Amino acid sequence: MSAVGWTPSEREQERARARRSIRRRGVLLATAATVVVLGLLVVGIVASPGWDRFRETFLSWPHAKEAFPDIAKGFWLNVKMFLVAEPLILLLGGAVAIVRSTVSPLLTPVRVLAVLYTDFFRGVPTILVVFLFAFGIPALRLQGVPNDLAVLGTAALVLSYGAYVAEVIRAGIESVHPSQVASAEALGLSRAQAMRFVVLPQGVRRVTPPLMNDFVSLQKDTALVGAVGVFESLFAAQDYGNYTFNYTPYLVTAAFFVALTIPLARFTDWMGRRMMERERGSR
Amino acid sequence: MSALLEVTGLRKSYGDKVVLDDVSLTVQPHDVICLIGSSGSGKSTLLRCLNLLEDIDDGVIRFEDAEISDPRVDARAVRKRIGMVFQAYNLFPHLTVLDNCTLAPRQVHGVRRAEAEARAQELLERFGLADQAAKHPDKLSGGQQQRAALVRALCTHPTLLLLDEITAALDPELVGEVLEIVRAEAERGMTMVLATHEMAFARDVATTVCFLDQGRILEQGPPAEIFSNPREERTRHFLRRVLPG
Numbered sequence: 127m128s129a130v131g132w133t134p135s136e137r138e139q140e141r142a143r144a145r146r147s148i149r150r151r152g153v154l155l156a157t158a159a160t161v162v163v164l165g166l167l168v169v170g171i172v173a174s175p176g177w178d179r180f181r182e183t184f185l186s187w188p189h190a191k192e193a194f195p196d197i198a199k200g201f202w203l204n205v206k207m208f209l210v211a212e213p214l215i216l217l218l219g220g221a222v223a224i225v226r227s228t229v230s231p232l233l234t235p236v237r238v239l240a241v242l243y244t245d246f247f248r249g250v251p252t253i254l255v256v257f258l259f260a261f262g263i264p265a266l267r268l269q270g271v272p273n274d275l276a277v278l279g280t281a282a283l284v285l286s287y288g289a290y291v292a293e294v295i296r297a298g299i300e301s302v303h304p305s306q307v308a309s310a311e312a313l314g315l316s317r318a319q320a321m322r323f324v325v326l327p328q329g330v331r332r333v334t335p336p337l338m339n340d341f342v343s344l345q346k347d348t349a350l351v352g353a354v355g356v357f358e359s360l361f362a363a364q365d366y367g368n369y370t371f372n373y374t375p376y377l378v379t380a381a382f383f384v385a386l387t388i389p390l391a392r393f394t395d396w397m398g399r400r401m402m403e404r405e406r407g408s409r
Numbered sequence: 410m411s412a413l414l415e416v417t418g419l420r421k422s423y424g425d426k427v428v429l430d431d432v433s434l435t436v437q438p439h440d441v442i443c444l445i446g447s448s449g450s451g452k453s454t455l456l457r458c459l460n461l462l463e464d465i466d467d468g469v470i471r472f473e474d475a476e477i478s479d480p481r482v483d484a485r486a487v488r489k490r491i492g493m494v495f496q497a498y499n500l501f502p503h504l505t506v507l508d509n510c511t512l513a514p515r516q517v518h519g520v521r522r523a524e525a526e527a528r529a530q531e532l533l534e535r536f537g538l539a540d541q542a543a544k545h546p547d548k549l550s551g552g553q554q555q556r557a558a559l560v561r562a563l564c565t566h567p568t569l570l571l572l573d574e575i576t577a578a579l580d581p582e583l584v585g586e587v588l589e590i591v592r593a594e595a596e597r598g599m600t601m602v603l604a605t606h607e608m609a610f611a612r613d614v615a616t617t618v619c620f621l622d623q624g625r626i627l628e629q630g631p632p633a634e635i636f637s638n639p640r641e642e643r644t645r646h647f648l649r650r651v652l653p654g
Contacts, residue, residue, distance in 0.1 A: 148480055148481065
């Protein structure tokens with residue numbers, strides 16, 4: 127049976143018109159509400175007593191242009207730190223999560239280490255870890271360990287975020303129903319194989335949205351490395367402000383970060399939606 | 410006597426696939442309408458259309474003397490008056506049985522906690538679940554879960570109850586305990602529309618049996634007539650396959 131040979135009844139056509147008008151009213155209402163709310167926000171800010179002074183120090187076009195090249199150069203360093211840190215974090219977090227989900231008595235010491243690691247690095251403020259790495263590791267004068275602050279800062283980010291990501295992945299692993307392990311083992315798979323082929327794929331897929339969330343957050347936190355004097359974008363902006371007493375470069379830096387995080391955030395949304403549709407059917 | 414629910418010329422399609430085609434059905438108060446037919450004949454879709462879980466493509470649904478298929482109608486107001494039970498129970502796993510039953514009365518109907526719990530307890534008792542009230546649904550057997558789902562639907566005093574193959578996911582030995590209370594509710598005068606594969610139950614309890622085939626109600630009438638003297642060849646063929654002997 128197909129849709130051919132059917133014309134909507136009079137009543138249905140009228141209903142379609144009603145549906146259209148309801149939809150139209152919805153769009154109108156949304157537009158009006160948005161304009162009013164945003165308008166009030168803008169008016170509220172512009173009417174503030176310090177607005178003129180604010181515009182001078184934070185919204186100066188010449189200063190923005192002048193600081194732009196240094197900030198862009200610094201931002202490229204942020205991007206590099208992020209690109210290097212992200213895969214390392216996934217590896218570290220995945221490894222720690224898997225270790226924590228093992229049951230073998232032989233692996234107890236590794237499990238204890240994994241627990242201590244996540245407890246410590248999730249508990250200590252990230253910026254403090256950056257300080258410890260940047261100042262502490264060179265002080266040890268170890269042979270063959272780089273003294274470059276950007277490298278040490280990135281290492282600090284990897285360890286700090288690795289602990290978060292490990293917990294997210296572990297949550298994913300634990301969310302997979304035990305019956306899945308049972309049916310994998312019933313097929314003769316080893317525990318490790320069951321983890322690799324059955325549990326991990328399902329678990330990681332389920333926690334992809336929170337993982338992406340952590341990565342958006344990591345993009346921003348690369349700016350923490352600026353606190354130890356690495357010329358990334360925020361430090362470049364700060365440096366400029368210290369010489370000229372103009373803070374427009376901060377907003378330029380903010381624009382850079384937003385331009386990078388928004389696409390990733392939209393991508394995260396899209397991926398979450400797609401996964402839900404695939405698993406539950408799109409209806 | 411005016412009908413409680415009146416469906417005329419209902420049409421529903423998903424893309425090119427027409428799932429319901431020119432379906433008309435009248436439900437009087439205290440009727441028990443059984444929808445029978447093979448899987449994919451449109452029984453579940455019809456039930457989902459009746460409480461507006463699905464948008465319809467054409468036709469009119471009238472409930473309690475008002476057209477509810479109008480897009481301007483508040484679907485929640487309609488659903489407040491119609492109860493529904495699903496094949497997979499769909500109890501909320503994070504709430505106890507009692508909380509499952511009092512959620513809608515308290516949040517939607519504004520009933521006070523004590524009152525809602527008294528009503529739920531009374532129904533749970535009637536359905537043999539008094540000692541399960543404090544448990545979470547996953548601790549219950551399938552039959553107990555489905556009975557709890559029935560209680561949940563009845564707690565809001567619906568005027569119409571829709572049951573969507575509520576015994577299809579149960580072990581054969583648990584089917585009886587669920588059907589028994591559906592029968593008891595029917596005898597108390599509850600108006601029901603139910604999709605079912607339990608022919609013996611339909612024969613005993615239904616006031617009207619509708620045979621659906623490829624999205625159409627091919628034949629409807631009192632169970633005695635449909636089961637012993639079906640008019641359509643398709644109905645005969647279907648009944649031969651599902652009825653033993």
